[in-house]
Amino acid sequence: MPAQREIDEAEIRQVVDRIVEGIRAKDLKALEQVYAEDVVSFDVEPPLQHVGIAAKLKNWTNVFTFFEEVSYEVRDLALTVGEDVAFGHCFGRLSGTLKNGTATSGIWVRATFCFRKAGDDWLIAHDQVSVPLDMASGKGVTDLEP
DSSP states (O other), X not given: OOOHHHHHHHHHXXXXXXXXXXXXXXXXXXXXXTEEEEEEEEOSSSSSOEXXXXXXXXXHHHHHHHEEEEEEEXXXXXXXXXXXXXXXXXXXXXXXXXXXXXXXXXXXXXXXXXXXXXXXXXXXXXXXXXXXXXXXXXXXXXXXXX
């Protein structure tokens, strides 16, 4: 019989899979199910933080307005799981076909997730998405690959 931490890690990996599926389906209702109501997101778009589920879903709505078809890929997901909190990090890439018909392979970003157990469910309480910064130019570096 698997230990509770193994069960919890498998459930958290399923949450990340649901994010990928929700993005590909452009399904805001599915995405809403993986975030805590009070989620704090440090996303790539301004402002510095987005607080609450409505703000997080607005970010996904913005993404979906740019893409006719969208995909999301996760690489190298690593998790550390405690009794009622967990964190993970990975590389993610949003890609697809823009509304104007242009195909884009997207860019790789760094993503960090903080999970909180709510009843039997693991929800994202915090996430951060970033690209490295070139200190000399002050610009994000978007051409790196894992």
